[in-house]
Amino acid sequence: MRAKEVKRVRSPEDLEALRDSIVSRRDPNKPCITVCSGTGCHAYGCESVTEAFIDEVKKQEIEGKVDIKTTGCHGFCERGPITVIHPEGIFYQRVTVEDVPEIISETVVNKNIIERLLYVDPNTGQKIVYERGVPFYKKQNRLIFGNNGLIDPTSIDDYVALGGYSALSKALYDMRPEGIIDVIKASGLRGRGGGGFPTGRKWESCRRADGDVRYVVCNADEGDPGAYTDRSLLEGNPHSIIEGMIIGAYAIGSNQGFVYVRDEYPLAVRNLSVALRQAEDYGLLGEDILGSGFDFQIRINRGAGAFVSGESSALMAALEGRVGEPRAKYIHTVERGLWDRPTSLNNVETWANVPLIIERGPDWYSKIGTEKSKGTKIFSLVGRINNTGLVEVPMGITLGEIVHDIGGGIPNGKKFKAVQTGGPSGGCIPESLFDTPVDFERLTEVGSMMGSGGMIVMDEDTCMVDVAKYFLGFLEEESCGKCVPCREGIRQMYHILTDITEGRGQPGDIELLEELSRVLRDASLCALGATAPNPVLTTIRYFREEYESHIKDKRCPAGVCKELIHYSIDQDRCNGCGACLKVCPQHVISGQKKEPHTLSQDECIKCGACYEACKFDAIVIE
Amino acid sequence: MVRLTIDGREFEAGEGSTILEVLQDNGIEMPTLCYHEALTPQGACRLCMVEIAEGDRSRLVASCLFPVREGLVVRTNTQRVIQTRRMVIELLLARCPNVPAVREMAEKLGGQKPHPRFELSDEDCVLCGLCVRACREVVGIGAISFVNRGTVRKVSTPFDEASDVCIGCGACAYVCPTGAIELEDIGDTRRIGRWKAELKLKRCKVCSNYFAPEFQLEYIRKFAKLPEDFFEVCPTCRK
Numbered sequence: 001m002r003a004k005e006v007k008r009v010r011s012p013e014d015l016e017a018l019r020d021s022i023v024s025r026r027d028p029n030k031p032c033i034t035v036c037s038g039t040g041c042h043a044y045g046c047e048s049v050t051e052a053f054i055d056e057v058k059k060q061e062i063e064g065k066v067d068i069k070t071t072g073c074h075g076f077c078e079r080g081p082i083t084v085i086h087p088e089g090i091f092y093q094r095v096t097v098e099d100v101p102e103i104i105s106e107t108v109v110n111k112n113i114i115e116r117l118l119y120v121d122p123n124t125g126q127k128i129v130y131e132r133g134v135p136f137y138k139k140q141n142r143l144i145f146g147n148n149g150l151i152d153p154t155s156i157d158d159y160v161a162l163g164g165y166s167a168l169s170k171a172l173y174d175m176r177p178e179g180i181i182d183v184i185k186a187s188g189l190r191g192r193g194g195g196g197f198p199t200g201r202k203w204e205s206c207r208r209a210d211g212d213v214r215y216v217v218c219n220a221d222e223g224d225p226g227a228y229t230d231r232s233l234l235e236g237n238p239h240s241i242i243e244g245m246i247i248g249a250y251a252i253g254s255n256q257g258f259v260y261v262r263d264e265y266p267l268a269v270r271n272l273s274v275a276l277r278q279a280e281d282y283g284l285l286g287e288d289i290l291g292s293g294f295d296f297q298i299r300i301n302r303g304a305g306a307f308v309s310g311e312s313s314a315l316m317a318a319l320e321g322r323v324g325e326p327r328a329k330y331i332h333t334v335e336r337g338l339w340d341r342p343t344s345l346n347n348v349e350t351w352a353n354v355p356l357i358i359e360r361g362p363d364w365y366s367k368i369g370t371e372k373s374k375g376t377k378i379f380s381l382v383g384r385i386n387n388t389g390l391v392e393v394p395m396g397i398t399l400g401e402i403v404h405d406i407g408g409g410i411p412n413g414k415k416f417k418a419v420q421t422g423g424p425s426g427g428c429i430p431e432s433l434f435d436t437p438v439d440f441e442r443l444t445e446v447g448s449m450m451g452s453g454g455m456i457v458m459d460e461d462t463c464m465v466d467v468a469k470y471f472l473g474f475l476e477e478e479s480c481g482k483c484v485p486c487r488e489g490i491r492q493m494y495h496i497l498t499d500i501t502e503g504r505g506q507p508g509d510i511e512l513l514e515e516l517s518r519v520l521r522d523a524s525l526c527a528l529g530a531t532a533p534n535p536v537l538t539t540i541r542y543f544r545e546e547y548e549s550h551i552k553d554k555r556c557p558a559g560v561c562k563e564l565i566h567y568s569i570d571q572d573r574c575n576g577c578g579a580c581l582k583v584c585p586q587h588v589i590s591g592q593k594k595e596p597h598t599l600s601q602d603e604c605i606k607c608g609a610c611y612e613a614c615k616f617d618a619i620v621i622e
Numbered sequence: 623m624v625r626l627t628i629d630g631r632e633f634e635a636g637e638g639s640t641i642l643e644v645l646q647d648n649g650i651e652m653p654t655l656c657y658h659e660a661l662t663p664q665g666a667c668r669l670c671m672v673e674i675a676e677g678d679r680s681r682l683v684a685s686c687l688f689p690v691r692e693g694l695v696v697r698t699n700t701q702r703v704i705q706t707r708r709m710v711i712e713l714l715l716a717r718c719p720n721v722p723a724v725r726e727m728a729e730k731l732g733g734q735k736p737h738p739r740f741e742l743s744d745e746d747c748v749l750c751g752l753c754v755r756a757c758r759e760v761v762g763i764g765a766i767s768f769v770n771r772g773t774v775r776k777v778s779t780p781f782d783e784a785s786d787v788c789i790g791c792g793a794c795a796y797v798c799p800t801g802a803i804e805l806e807d808i809g810d811t812r813r814i815g816r817w818k819a820e821l822k823l824k825r826c827k828v829c830s831n832y833f834a835p836e837f838q839l840e841y842i843r844k845f846a847k848l849p850e851d852f853f854e855v856c857p858t859c860r861k
Contacts, residue, residue, distance in 0.1 A: 328683075480775075522682045522706050
């Protein structure tokens with residue numbers, strides 16, 4: 001909703017007065033029910049939970065005595081919908097519409113805890129009452145993400161109340177543009193989109209480049225399978241990104257910014273649009289920002305769904321209205337970018353770091369992390385892991401800590417096999433390298449990369465050749481097709497990997513994959529092609545014996561590749577319950593009740609239904 | 623002017639020129655399939671890759687795009703360059719095993735046959751994009767463009783429909799390195815099958831020969847502000 005009468009903020013004093021008036025209107029002891037409204041919780045039905053709260057408050061006649069707020073993503077998507085009752089911070093998970101009346105009457109009114117809605121630590125069996133006590137959050141350092149759970153993303157007042165836009169005020173009134181760049185340089189902030197280029201240096205090159213018009217761009221074209229960090233930031237705390245962009249624009253000398261966001265992120269587009277309008281209404285964006293004389297506009301451009309458009313030069317082509325295809329960047333985009341003007345393109349998460357650094361200073365920031373990787377990084381922790389969700393960790397934390405301590409380990413007692421970082425062009429890191437810290441250089445050393453935040457956990461039931469094939473398949477479809485190595489090279493690599501997984505692998509295939517990988521790295525036009533071999537190279541490096549099993553023995557050790565496995569029934573374990581017989585779509589299982597069953601191979605389509613159905617581990621995959 | 627070294631020899635070149643331009647100006651041959659001096663370079667075929675030194679390290683760059691600079695050290699024939707070019711042409715050969723131009727290039731670069739492990743297609747187009755650029759940049763029409771992405775990328779008219787803006791000039795067919803664009807004049811009609819274009823030809827008032835598509839002549843006449851009857855007579859008879 002557009003505020004009808006908004007007083008424009010014309011000075012730092014105005015901003016502080018506004019903040020004071022917002023805070024003074026709010027009673028910190030008034031109960032507030034926050035319902036996570038991130039994308040994960042939406043999938044669990046948070047909208048109807050919120051509506052139920054609103055109805056129930058009316059029904060129990062306590063309107064005005066309790067606030068109900070929908071917030072951005074809390075990160076612990078595995079346990080959604082998440083509801084936190086303030087001021088105590090009581091953490092309820094997997095909340096349903098049926099739970100709502102009890103939460104109001106018991107917890108909000110009578111201050112009693114409802115035990116069954118608490119999170120139970122699977123390792124200790126202990127019930128945890130407060131959000132801060134949940135082990136998932138304990139090892140995190142939620143600098144960028146922390147406010148997501150506290151603010152309604154469509155309320156600029158919520159953001160201002162928590163100190164929002166004070167970094168902008170400080171930048172515009174107490175700092176010179178060059179000084180801001182120095183601070184960002186000193187902080188050690190590096191690009192969170194994957195490349196890890198020092199942000200301060202990028203800004204400095206852009207500021208110094210020839211030209212009178214400059215642009216800043218926010219890259220929100222997050223397209224890695226399984227990654228949704230940028231999405232949750234845009235959805236949950238859009239003002240932090242806007243504030244970062246305005247500070248960056250002032251430092252660089254730009255009056256026009258763009259956010260290139262996937263159209264597949266409707267909530268992000270909506271919340272960002274609302275936030276932009278509110279910031280303009282308050283005089284924090286547009287002309288004469290905070291009365292400083294600095295003008296800056298932001299436009300939203302919605303992407304049409306091409307993964308390659310996340311590549312900076314392709315993104316700029318798309319912004320210009322052309323097909324999103326990369327060009328050679330022998331002349332950098334900071335010199336000649338959007339419409340051939342100096343352009344600084346930074347990722348969503350990078351922008352969100354900026355206000356924090358300005359506010360708290362580079363010394364504070366650079367204390368977090370490793371020697372060359374500073375601050376925190378947000379990952380989408382997904383795959384075969386107990387605690388699926390978004391995690392924000394200090395740089396330097398080890399992969400093992402993320403998987404075990406935050407992720408809560410692997411479900412169903414399975415063994416861990418590998419973790420894939422960096423999106424489709426990242427690499428698969430084995431358990432033996434679990435002590436690898438989250439650090440740009442170290443992740444590259446082990447053959448992977450930081451990427452934009454995907455972290456996919458794989459267990460022992462994962463075939464690494466199949467994984468490599470999956471990512472190459474993704475990239476084959478998403479390559480723009482402009483240059484030969486990427487278009488034709490990925491195609492041939494995919495073809496060879498398909499052969500290997502289907503029993504047609506040949507001696508020399510591994511070496512050919514390695515040679516093709518080298519050519520793709522050396523000769524591709526952009527980073528998509530140059531990094532595409534990473535999943536193949538790392539799986540060969542760490543799981544070579546799996547490739548060899550497929551090629552030489554025509555065997556898939558993980559039991560995944562259909563053409564190389566067959567199902568049978570262990571006669572000693574089968575007790576003839578008939579569960580497998582019932583689910584088999586091919587009717588290839590036979591046997592008398594309470595007698596061991598048999599499976600005929602001929603018509604078996606290896607769908608795995610019998611394996612899933614058997615409660616006695618009698619179905620064997622070989 | 624900047625000075626640079628290519629394969630140990632010193633060269634002088636104008637600022638802003640590319641490595642490939644310097645090579646061609648000095649008569650040094652460089653394999654390419656997507657370059658034409660009249661068109662904006664694209665760096666699509668990756669055959670003109672050369673190795674440049676950067677401190678202790680080196681990297682491969684497309685010479686058609688890389689701007690020269692003072693002190694640049696370029697090597698065009700290292701093992702890395704040769705192996706890369708050979709693999710690139712083998713990849714193209716797997717796409718177009720029956721295109722003579724590709725086979726000739728492969729022979730020149732030492733990769734006569736596509737790798738036996740590669741999956742073969744039978745395409746006649748290498749997707750160099752010369753036709754697209756010629757139509758847009760030189761003719762100024764833009765009747766064709768790339769459509770789709772990845773392995774299913776192709777050149778076509780909008781929605782694969784018969785083009786209503788193609789003037790039938792044949793610039794696309796002229797620049798095509800593989801002969802994939804066929805242009806034929808039969809009777810009073812010019813046909814470019816690939817773009818589903820059929821254009822009526824103009825007959826010369828003097829010799830009665832068909833000499834160019836009416837649409838093209840009209841386009842040129844308006845563009846150059848020529849009198850209405852200018853193309854009633856063919857260029858040959860006008861002499």
